[in-house]
Amino acid sequence: MTAIIDMNDFSITYAGERGPVPAVRGVNLTLEKGRILGLVGESGSGKSSLVSAMLALLPKSAKVSGRLSIGADDLYALSEAQRRAMRGQRLATVSQDPFTALNPVIRIGAQLVEFQHRLKGISRSQKLERAREMLARVGISDPGTRLTQYPHQLSGGLRQRVAIAAALLVNPSILIADEPTTALDATTEAEVIEIIRELRGAVDGSIVFVTHDMGVVARLCDDVAVMYAGELVESGPVAEVLERPQHPYTRALLACDPARIETPSRSLPTIPGTVPSPHALPAGCIFSPRCGAVIDICRSVRPAFLPSDQSRVACHRTEAS
Amino acid sequence: MIPLLEVNDLVVRYPAGSLFGALKGEPRKVTVLAGVSLKLNQGETLGLVGESGSGKTTLGRAIGGMTPMSSGSITLAGVGATGRKDGFWKEMRRNVGFMFQDPMAALDPRMLLSASITEPLAVTGTGRAERRRLSVDLLREVGLSPDFAARYPHQISGGQARRVTVARALALRPRLVIADEPTAGLDLSVQGELLNLLNTIQADSGVSFLFITHNLAVARHVTDRIAVMYLGRIVETARTADIFARPAHPYTRALLSTHSTDTSAGLLKGEVPSLRRRPGGCEFHTRCPIAADRCRSEAPNERAVATDHLVRCHFPLVPASEATEQAPLNHQPVVRSLA
Amino acid sequence: MTTVEETPPVSAPPALKALPGWSTVRRLLSSPSGAIALVVVVALVFCAVFAPLVAPYDPVQIAPRIRFQGPSLEHWLGTDQLGRDVLSRVIFGTRVAFKVALSGTAAALLLGLVLGIVAGLGKSWIDGVLLLVCDAMRSLPMILFALAVVAIYGPSMATLITVITFSMAPGYFRVVRNQVLVLRNMDFVVASQSMGASLGRVAITHLVPNLIGPIIVLIAMDIPAVIGIESGLSFLGQGIQPPEASWGTMLSDGYSFLRQAPHLAIASGLPVIVATIAFTFLGEALRDVLDPKSSRGR
DSSP states (O other), X not given: OOEEEEEEEEEEEEEETTEEEEEEEEEEEEEETTOEEEEEEOTTSSHHHHHHHHTTOOOTTEEEEEEEEETTEEGGGSOHHHHHHHXXXXXXXXXXXXXXXXXXXXXXXXXXXXXTTTOTTOOHHHHHHXXXXXXXXXXXXXHHHHHTSOGGGSOHHHHHHHHHHHHHHTOOSEEEEESTTTTSOHHHXXXXXXXXXXXXXXXXXXXXXXXXXXXHHHHHOSEEEEEETTEEEEEEEHHHHHHSOOSHHHHHHHHHOGGGOSSOOSSOOOOOSOOOOTTSOOSSOTTGGGOTTOXXXXXXXXXXXXXXXXXXXXXXXXXXX | OXXXXXXXXXXXXXXXXXXXXXXXXXXXXXXXXXXXXXEEOTTOEEXXXXXXXXXXXXXXXXXXXXXXXXXXXXXXXXEEESSTTOTHXXXXXXXXXXXXXXXXXXXXXXSOHHHHHTHHHHHTTOOHHHHHHHHXXXXXXXXXXXXXXXXXXXXXXXXXHHHHHHHHXXXXXXXXXXXXXXXXXXXXXXXXXXXXXXXXXXXXXXXXXXXXXXXXXXXXXXXXXXXXXXXXXXXXXXXXXXXHHSOOSHHHHHXXXXXXXXXGGOOOOSOOOOGGGOOSSSTTTXXXXXXXXXXXXXXXXXXXXXXXXXXXXXXXXXXHHHHHHHSOTTOOOOOOOOO | OOOOOOOOOTTOOOSSOOOOOHHHHHHHHHSHHHHHHHHXXXXXXXXXXXXXXXXXXXXXXXXXXXXXXXXXXXXXXXXXXXXXXXXXXXXXXXXXXXXXXXXXXXXXXXXXXXXXXXHHHSOXXXXXXXXXXXXXXXXXXXXXXXXXXXXXXXXXXXXXXXXXXXXXXXXXXXXXXXXXXXHTTSHHHHHHHHTTOOHHHHIIIIIHHHHHHHHHHHHHHHHHHHHHHHHHHHHTTSSSOTTSOOHHHHHHHHHHTTTTOHHHHHHHHHHHHHHHHHHHHHHHHHHHHHOGGGTTOO
């Protein structure tokens, strides 16, 4: 198996008004070709920063350390120009908001052709034909008409499908879908997820699906990575992590999900405490102030991210057992 | 038992469309609510679920007096109103608290939280000192420390902003709180805290909630009854447990299936039709997996399939055991083309 | 019940900032152009307010024996064709410029604010009528309008301020009205109305505080234009009348004696340029500081 994404001790630090903000710390994550990774985390987990880093879209104030490889290339050892080329050819993204992803004053067809500007040696009409085929593949009926329409003439679900088609047109080796269904209705969301599942073969690489919905992860993903307060706390195959979560945070998060609670209850579980501010991180394990299974060592030593069964977990309790 | 809230055949129409559109035969008015009736008892939580465009937010806003009614009536705690300018609204407003979908947008960015929370009191003429004292009480009630009173909205987090809007909704000690998507955008762990808070408040004060949400997983836990809306109509009303165990409307069943891992049960094809071009007959027939000829020509009336279980469908889905007796003979499922 | 202490996410961009206060000034000073602009504007305001104390001589004191003197230790900027001290006249000219600019914009602002709120909140026909009047006024070339008014009422400071008020007000009206149309549909305004608040109450508690920020920027940007109008009209002899010192009248004098005493034109032209640039920079710096999108310096 070849790794499409490989992160080694990868960290992102922003320059902030009150000193440096370590938004992402020491992430070790590998995604193999052909798999769909669910990247899960609540607000402040650092998942958005990590996505920006994978897309080489970090702001200038961000400093990275460690290694983030896309295929064989260390992304942050490349020059700015090489990174930009990478962005157009091997990385593609579907954003959260289908209303801003497309230019409102340009016809869909022209936009889809423009997305292919890095593909050399094929004519405009061939590009238009590719666009038509791709629209058909994402389940859009009458793609010929859609090509001549403007984005505002399409509904949210259709627009998100057009965005997916646009992303796939560049034959990316990584497709990053950043919460692509949060702005959609439940029935439309189900459709879009169905389409991504059907199209996974069309991506000659891997898909990273950012979400906060464990139900979506269960339906769509092969692997899952759980982030908390800027650190990766657990990763592994979906079936393994969702059925036998090992990190206390993963467990707590799953327990909080109302969709996973069998009997209706007016008193829902919560995670006591709050996410620590990046300016005042606790010593030792990042989750120790809120953890129910905390032991002495958790408050002083940061746990290593170690393999445990089929997963990798950063928890002292797992290491001990 | 007299219900706390009674909505009767409520219709809301907005003027819309251009003169040019009217020439092409498009309607100049859009019917957002097409005759909604519902009842809500004291201390009860009614969930209002549906997709965007179903009219659930409009219904909430109409009951809160923020959207003018075109026809129909709203009666709250024995006081009725039939129009926006109605003098009864003043009396009704005392009994309704409203939580907006986006708590940050609902708070004036240039106003201290203490002033925002007690704004309903200020409008009704409560003095400044009294308001400051009450704002601290209200903050405590929603689990925030008193020093939040002297903060501005941009200094608090999304979860805290939710609590602040809860506090404001409670300021007049209303008998009904309308909560529009109270957990939208909240993290799972914070969502639980907020729902538990609402539950505690209800247990302590006996307030009723109209809980508007698209999240069925949440609705299952926090509501007593659920009303499912589609294109400005309530298509099914039942006790929460019954909605989940025995959904009678095909739309309800489709909504429920979107959240299960097994999607084969019935993914809805197509999009919600435009309010400007309402389908004839049953308005769901364009997406319904079991639509028959009758559905295209004749609009179904609301009917009871069980106690407290109302459905607006010609061919309600019923449990397998009863299906043989009740399934209509002319029932012909239609294979629909992809939208 | 337990008290929840959450810390807001670090990078959460505030939707809109609180009222400009000390922190605004501090942030203003942190950018070089903003700091310089602020210092210059404060200095100009100081000169304007304390002109009699700052100016070394009486600005209208004629001394025919020392006409057209170049800059010297006694007269830093020299003397004019009547032997008056140019520096003192420049300083008193600042006073005139500011008096006209500030009272003109203040009156225009008040007019624009009130009418803008009325148009934004009121019935659509009121809005329509006000918009029509506003657009009609904006279509008039300002200088022609000014000359016409002066021709009817005669040149004076009062006429000047009136002209400025009526030519600036439509701009403020437009901005206020458009902002009110946005604000009136925002949830906190809808919420306030749903609580039974009157329109007047909504305007005072919600609209005005939220309009102040953008308007302060607008004013800072407009003051140079107003100073330009005052100088221009005075230059044409249709504004401030001699012997009162105004940058425009002085410039006019300097123009007449450009061959004999170039320092006159330079000394009266320079403050116009400095004040204009300073206010423009201040306006831009204020916009950056008050604009929520740039507030965190991403």
